Amino acid sequence: MNTTKISYKKPLLETPFHERTSEHCYSNDWYRWAGYKVAKEYSSTELEYTSMRNTAGVIDITPMHKYDIKGEDAKNFINKLITKDISNIQSNQVAYGIWCNEDGMVIDDGTIFCFNENHFRIFCAERNLNWFSDTGTGFNVTIEDISSSIAALAFQGPLSCKILNLLQVKNIENLKPFHFDSYKIEHHNVIISRTGFSGDLGYEIWCDPSQAIDVWDNLFKFNRDYKVLAAGMNALDMVRIEAGFIQPNADFMSAEQALRPNRMRNPYELGLGWLVNLDKEYFTGKQALIRHKEKGPEKKLVGLDVEGDKPAVGSVLYDNSKKNIAKEIGIVTAAMWSPVLKSNIAIGFVNKEYYKLGSNVYAEIYHPEELDYRKIWAECKVVKKQFFNNPRRNAIPAFI
Amino acid sequence: MKNFDVIIIGAGHNGLAAASYLSKKGKKVLVVEKNQNVGGLAEYSDSLNCVSPIIKKELNINVTNVDKTTHIVSLEDNQNHTVLEDNNGKLSFLKTNAEEEDQQKFLSIINNYKLFSKTLGSFMFQQPPRVKSGKKSDLFQLISMGWKIRKLGKKNMRELLRIIGLNIADDLEDNLSNNNLMGLLSHEAVLGTNLGPRSPGSILTLLYKQATNNNIFNLKKIEVAEYIKQLEDCCNKNMVEIIKSSEVKKILTQNNSVTGVQLTNGEVFESKYLMSNADPKTTYLNLLGAEILDTDFIRRVKNFRNKGNVAKLELVLENEININNIDKNMYGKFIYAPNIKYIEHAFNANKYNKYSDNPCLEFYVNQNTISANVYYVPYLLNSHHEENKIIKRCVSILSKFIPEMKIAKQELTTPNKMEEKFNIGGGHWHHGDLEIDQLLMMRPFYGSSQYSTPINGLYLCSAGTHPGGGLTGINGLNAAKKVIEELK
Ligand SMILES: Cc1cc2nc3c(=O)[nH]c(=O)nc-3n(C[C@H](O)[C@H](O)[C@H](O)COP(=O)(O)OP(=O)(O)OC[C@H]3O[C@@H](n4cnc5c(N)ncnc54)[C@H](O)[C@@H]3O)c2cc1C
Numbered sequence: 001m002n003t004t005k006i007s008y009k010k011p012l013l014e015t016p017f018h019e020r021t022s023e024h025c026y027s028n029d030w031y032r033w034a035g036y037k038v039a040k041e042y043s044s045t046e047l048e049y050t051s052m053r054n055t056a057g058v059i060d061i062t063p064m065h066k067y068d069i070k071g072e073d074a075k076n077f078i079n080k081l082i083t084k085d086i087s088n089i090q091s092n093q094v095a096y097g098i099w100c101n102e103d104g105m106v107i108d109d110g111t112i113f114c115f116n117e118n119h120f121r122i123f124c125a126e127r128n129l130n131w132f133s134d135t136g137t138g139f140n141v142t143i144e145d146i147s148s149s150i151a152a153l154a155f156q157g158p159l160s161c162k163i164l165n166l167l168q169v170k171n172i173e174n175l176k177p178f179h180f181d182s183y184k185i186e187h188h189n190v191i192i193s194r195t196g197f198s199g200d201l202g203y204e205i206w207c208d209p210s211q212a213i214d215v216w217d218n219l220f221k222f223n224r225d226y227k228v229l230a231a232g233m234n235a236l237d238m239v240r241i242e243a244g245f246i247q248p249n250a251d252f253m254s255a256e257q258a259l260r261p262n263r264m265r266n267p268y269e270l271g272l273g274w275l276v277n278l279d280k281e282y283f284t285g286k287q288a289l290i291r292h293k294e295k296g297p298e299k300k301l302v303g304l305d306v307e308g309d310k311p312a313v314g315s316v317l318y319d320n321s322k323k324n325i326a327k328e329i330g331i332v333t334a335a336m337w338s339p340v341l342k343s344n345i346a347i348g349f350v351n352k353e354y355y356k357l358g359s360n361v362y363a364e365i366y367h368p369e370e371l372d373y374r375k376i377w378a379e380c381k382v383v384k385k386q387f388f389n390n391p392r393r394n395a396i397p398a399f400i
Numbered sequence: 401m402k403n404f405d406v407i408i409i410g411a412g413h414n415g416l417a418a419a420s421y422l423s424k425k426g427k428k429v430l431v432v433e434k435n436q437n438v439g440g441l442a443e444y445s446d447s448l449n450c451v452s453p454i455i456k457k458e459l460n461i462n463v464t465n466v467d468k469t470t471h472i473v474s475l476e477d478n479q480n481h482t483v484l485e486d487n488n489g490k491l492s493f494l495k496t497n498a499e500e501e502d503q504q505k506f507l508s509i510i511n512n513y514k515l516f517s518k519t520l521g522s523f524m525f526q527q528p529p530r531v532k533s534g535k536k537s538d539l540f541q542l543i544s545m546g547w548k549i550r551k552l553g554k555k556n557m558r559e560l561l562r563i564i565g566l567n568i569a570d571d572l573e574d575n576l577s578n579n580n581l582m583g584l585l586s587h588e589a590v591l592g593t594n595l596g597p598r599s600p601g602s603i604l605t606l607l608y609k610q611a612t613n614n615n616i617f618n619l620k621k622i623e624v625a626e627y628i629k630q631l632e633d634c635c636n637k638n639m640v641e642i643i644k645s646s647e648v649k650k651i652l653t654q655n656n657s658v659t660g661v662q663l664t665n666g667e668v669f670e671s672k673y674l675m676s677n678a679d680p681k682t683t684y685l686n687l688l689g690a691e692i693l694d695t696d697f698i699r700r701v702k703n704f705r706n707k708g709n710v711a712k713l714e715l716v717l718e719n720e721i722n723i724n725n726i727d728k729n730m731y732g733k734f735i736y737a738p739n740i741k742y743i744e745h746a747f748n749a750n751k752y753n754k755y756s757d758n759p760c761l762e763f764y765v766n767q768n769t770i771s772a773n774v775y776y777v778p779y780l781l782n783s784h785h786e787e788n789k790i791i792k793r794c795v796s797i798l799s800k801f802i803p804e805m806k807i808a809k810q811e812l813t814t815p816n817k818m819e820e821k822f823n824i825g826g827g828h829w830h831h832g833d834l835e836i837d838q839l840l841m842m843r844p845f846y847g848s849s850q851y852s853t854p855i856n857g858l859y860l861c862s863a864g865t866h867p868g869g870g871l872t873g874i875n876g877l878n879a880a881k882k883v884i885e886e887l888k
Binding site for chain 1: 685690699
């Protein structure tokens with residue numbers, strides 16, 4: 001078939017799970033992610049969110065970019081790429097890291113799987129082949145984009161381990177957070193990592209695209225007792241905000257994509273200073289980061305506990321309870337009413353004077369009400385970004 | 401182990417100029433040169449119009465002109481050659497079949513270019529200002545650049561800004577009708593660059609040439625070997641240690657600072673200050689290693705265009721050489737680039753990494769020897785030059801003008817061979833293209849201008865820095881001044 005001729009009919013690629021995701025997707029509302037379509041919402045975002053917080057939700061994360069780094073310099077390459085030191089990483093361990101440009105501005109974050117000293121795999125949300133290849137100059141490594149050769153599901157929620165256990169995935173409860181291993185689901189070889197975006201117990205399952213449908217079906221096998229739901233991007237966004245995870249090109253502009261230099265952010269501004277190890281001999285951006293650290297961030301991404309129940313989406317932040325004399329001191333990048341916490345939460349940038357925990361700032365919320373906006377001046381308290389962090393997340397053995 | 405204040409990698413003329421200056425200032429200097437002889441690419445240079453007064457003064461170089469008058473002969477297939485005489489920079493026609501009006505216009509174009517390049521010239525011998533440095537001195541220099549351009553007057557300023565990005569062919573065709581004259585000026589504009597007469601920026605390279613050589617035509621007024629020898633003598637007098645036939649393999653660093661060099665034989669020399677006369681790309685990617693450079697910076701290094709395209713042809717004949725239709729007393733620099741179209745066609749092949757069957761030539765004759773620059777002979781990445789074929793083509797062109805050619809010896813040095821011999825990536829005349837994005841404060845690239853590098857104590861001093869190639873020695877001198885500043 002000549003695909004070029006009908007490309008206008010099928011502008012987006014379908015993931016190996018599409019046969020199932022399209023069945024579940026009543027709304028037929030797709031989100032465009034790296035050239036693929038994934039569901040924004042299957043039927044009800046709230047329900048999908050609830051499955052992740054109470055039972056388990058399945059999210060198609062196949063469009064995630066995946067890069068294989070192989071060769072005798074693989075570890076040195078990673079150490080040059082990311083800001084933290086992974087010299088001591090062991091096989092089957094997962095590292096979370098960020099990478100910056102020469103000005104110390106964050107390009108992207110990702111999880112880095114260590115298969116062995118000479119083989120790593122990086123998962124990230126944005127395309128990075130160009131950056132990785134240029135970073136690899138001078139190293140004895142091969143960098144390969146293997147994105148389309150692996151199908152991936154996030155399986156997140158308090159019952160996720162239980163269901164894998166019921167599927168007789170051996171010893172899954174003893175897989176430690178930020179570790180991965182090879183397992184079998186039915187007769188399919190899969191890689192399962194105890195990682196995810198929900199801030200709760202959860203896994204990510206990596207398999208060959210040919211097995212995708214089978215693996216998917218297995219996760220729903222016990223649905224008579226445990227209501228596992230397919231969850232869309234909107235629901236994922238809710239859990240990641242609660243967990244305080246930030247997202248490139250949502251909470252900050254990737255330094256590789258920002259057009260305006262003053263939109264780029266350094267790790268200290270994003271509250272990711274803990275991922276930077278300035279004692280490491282060399283990595284891209286080190287010299288700049290030494291200066292950034294010395295100077296301290298001008299603004300910082302913080303958590304906000306917002307008064308009332310109207311989400312402060314896109315709100316501008318001010319310094320004063322009195323609107324008429326208030327000065328702009330920040331902006332909200334993500335906001336929601338958190339059902340599980342029963343509170344109105346947000347993530348946003350605030351200026352230097354306000355990023356201390358406990359500071360008070362004010363959000364002007366434009367709340368849409370039947371073709372009109374209600375303007376609300378809401379007090380916000382600066383809090384930790386990590387609003388939701390259930391002990392289940394790190395318990396070993398995991399809850400079954 | 402001996403300790404040196406500064407180690408210089410490479411004894412090209414720029415390395416020698418840097419060593420001379422540093423040693424005159426009382427610094428202990430070591431120069432490591434890969435080859436048996438010093439001078440680097442100067443080995444292939446025949447034309448040297450002048451040595452800049454700054455070099456003469458600062459290094460006590462005292463070279464005298466061979467001749468006050470020199471000739472430029474532009475060869476034509478129909479043997480109606482044009483001969484120009486340069487008398488102390490003043491040009492006149494000795495012979496031509498161009499109309500009187502064309503001759504006048506030709507000279508007036510050159511005068512115009514000279515005027516514009518004076519504006520450029522004042523920046524040629526200084527450190528270029530650095531972009532975004534925040535320093536007052538850099539800002540001041542930028543402003544003064546702008547002011548100098550403004551001072552040309554409204555009409556001339558407008559003309560300069562019009563032609564600065566223009567291609568030379570357009571400007572010549574607007575003003576002249578004689579093909580040979582147009583070919584001649586185009587030749588001077590594109591020789592040693594990666595441009596054809598129709599490439600944007602080919603006027604700028606000509607202005608640039610005028611600014612660094614003090615002449616649109618680079619002529620043989622000074623013996624290159626004599627100049628190099630004086631530079632070496634100056635080093636020797638000031639106790640510079642020059643190790644020849646030794647190659648630096650690695651620049652050693654610790655914590656983003658230079659600690660020394662390691663030679664291919666394993667020997668290590670320590671110093672906190674290093675200057676590299678190797679080209680920027682080789683310095684960063686091979687000698688230093690990309691592993692310790694920021695990724696964005698590596699991108700700029702890799703994107704630096706440094707594919708050379710001039711080969712050197714040395715011919716020794718059994719007989720004395722006579723050129724058709726030219727008296728012996730008119731001999732000088734011979735050019736075979738008969739018209740714009742011819743040069744552009746030769747350039748076309750170059751675009752696709754091929755060489756044209758009809759190359760352009762610039763050569764000097766000395767009794768029974770010919771030393772020629774042949775272009776475009778591109779640096780090849782994945783294939784080899786058919787050298788005999790290229791030589792044959794050149795000989796067949798030359799034989800149009802030289803009735804008798806009994807060849808006793810022939811040798812072609814391609815850019816690939818130059819790279820091999822001197823470690824100059826791409827074998828490029830200027831160690832990197834002279835184009836607007838690789839000039840002045842952008843030379844070689846952002847983050848490495850003003851002779852400095854992201855590594856503390858490492859400096860560049862090669863033709864890859866401002867003001868580019870040619871035997872100016874300015875790169876070396878400016879870089880050395882920068883090191884002295886830092887050493888204080
Ligand atoms: C064919 C040709 C003809 C030319 N004709 C003219 C002309 O007529 N007039 C003119 O003005 N200009 C001419 N040029 C340009 C001019 O020769 C060069 O721009 C100039 O010589 C560059 O000088 P440099 O000192 O910067 O570098 P180079 O002369 O290239 O010197 C670099 C030196 O460093 C050494 N080196 C490099 N790496 C190492 C290492 N790892 N260890 C030790 N040593 C090392 C090399 O061996 C070399 O000696 C010509 C160029 C070419 C290619």
